[in-house]
Amino acid sequence: MMTVHEVSKVAGVSMHPTGYTDAGYRLYDDTDLERLQHILLFRELEFPLKDIKEILNNSDFDRSKALEQQIELLTLKKEHIDNLINFALGIKMLGVNHMDFTAFDRSKLDEYSKQAKEQWGNTPEYKEFAERTKNRSNQEDKLLADRFMLLFKEAGEIRHSDPASAEAQDLVKRIQSFITENMYTCSNKILRGLGKMYSGGGDFTKNIDEYGGEGTGEFVDKAIQIYCDNL
Numbered sequence: 001m002m003t004v005h006e007v008s009k010v011a012g013v014s015m016h017p018t019g020y021t022d023a024g025y026r027l028y029d030d031t032d033l034e035r036l037q038h039i040l041l042f043r044e045l046e047f048p049l050k051d052i053k054e055i056l057n058n059s060d061f062d063r064s065k066a067l068e069q070q071i072e073l074l075t076l077k078k079e080h081i082d083n084l085i086n087f088a089l090g091i092k093m094l095g096v097n098h099m100d101f102t103a104f105d106r107s108k109l110d111e112y113s114k115q116a117k118e119q120w121g122n123t124p125e126y127k128e129f130a131e132r133t134k135n136r137s138n139q140e141d142k143l144l145a146d147r148f149m150l151l152f153k154e155a156g157e158i159r160h161s162d163p164a165s166a167e168a169q170d171l172v173k174r175i176q177s178f179i180t181e182n183m184y185t186c187s188n189k190i191l192r193g194l195g196k197m198y199s200g201g202g203d204f205t206k207n208i209d210e211y212g213g214e215g216t217g218e219f220v221d222k223a224i225q226i227y228c229d230n231l
Contacts (some may be wrong), residue, residue: 034063041070045077130185144182149211151175155220156212163223172220172227188228195224 019027035056042052055061133141151174158167172191179186179194186194197204199221208217 007048038063038066038070041074042066045070045073070207077097120230125184125187132183148182150180152208152212152216152220155223156216159213159216159219164226168219168223169227169230172223175220175224176227191224192228195221197223 017027017130018029018032021027038056039049039052042055043049047055059201136144151171154171155168155230158171159167161168176186176191177190198208198217204218208220
């Protein structure tokens with residue numbers, strides 16, 4: 001058991017003790033500590049203490065269900081913080097004046113989606129892409145596009161180096177992982193095709209080169225082909 005001093009120090013709230021030591025210190029049993037755990041988690045989610053008290057005292061309160069919901073909310077909070085960190089890193093890398101990312105505005109994304117559907121609309125990958133993105137807001141799409149383009153910003157900074165270098169190959173791996181995690185399963189076969197699109201002279205090449213510097217699309221394509229050849 002814990003003393004009231006230890007509990008109060010951790011939780012920042014007062015609780016009713018279930019017993020006392022011979023020296024008069026307040027003690028708390030497992031039920032109280034479980035309640036404390038929920039209080040801490042709800043407070044971390046920025047619930048007002050008044051609301052937390054009402055939730056915990058509700059006769060329908062299900063501790064297991066509450067914990068599942070807390071985990072889900074904390075996960076969403078973590079994702080939100082990760083997005084804010086990426087946004088801040090973008091400002092640090094590019095400067096505030098470049099944070100509009102006009103090369104990948106919504107109209108461009110819609111056009112790319114149309115092109116992609118025309119090229120592989122009947123494949124499992126496109127169906128996966130459509131399913132995973134159908135409930136995303138425009139803001140979420142833009143944030144993902146911004147994060148994706150930061151990878152091409154990195155590519156632009158090393159575009160005059162050897163595409164077979166460890167740095168270039170690591171970048172290709174991160175591009176493939178980003179696509180798989182956020183869009184669709186990016187196999188090596190698809191990755192090769194994307195590389196050709198990046199250097200093919202169309203809108204992809206134009207926008208990537210505008211973003212990373214002339215030759216970025218071609219550099220990424222070369223790095224991708226080397227990456228796939230070595231697997």
